[in-house]
Amino acid sequence: DTAVSQTPKYLVTQMGNDKSIKCEQNLGHDTMYWYKQDSKKFLKIMFSYNNKELIINETVPNRFSPKSPDKAHLNLHINSLELGDSAVYFCASSQRSGGANTEAFFGQGTRLTVV
């Protein structure tokens, strides 16, 4: 069973379109994240939700809107896609209330290509 799963794995779309990436975790974790990996492989956090509430919102264009319908899901919707949005997007989850021994589990990534 996949612990953190993302769909789709690959997404090719034209500039200006709106697209969504879905993420689900079956680990019972209370915190979920979205990370962006750019062409230079740099990984940067975008958002974090704890119990469906937004707790981290880094400097991300407001074209990006996360949605957490429940603790197990964190979807990422992107409006008006631009060429610079091309990247690999990773979803992750962790158990924030787990105390000191916290570890994040990552999904397999979604490679978004905007043409």
Next chain:
Amino acid sequence: AQSVSQHNHHVILSEAASLELGCNYSYGGTVNLFWYVQYPGQHLQLLLKYFSGDPLVKGIKGFEAEFIKSKFSFNLRKPSVQWSDTAEYFCAVIDSGGYQKVTFGTGTKLQVIP
């Protein structure tokens, strides 16, 4: 704010050579430390992790790392690399007392020549 530095951006080694990748972090509180590997075109895989206790931790595929608190370092080592170790390596920290955000270093590309 926490930060992670990986000073080696690109490392080229011959098979059987020893590997050490540097990682330094900056954070005043309690952190958990990780090394991830990303093979070409693949997702992130956890190599090893440190929470507390013995500062020398062993991971998968023969990798190990040593936490030196006084130096804020968590260097990754492997005595003898193989061609299959060619990948991107990321050091990461989680601030276990804060928002528990995972902060990554900029990554080190390891290329092993047969």
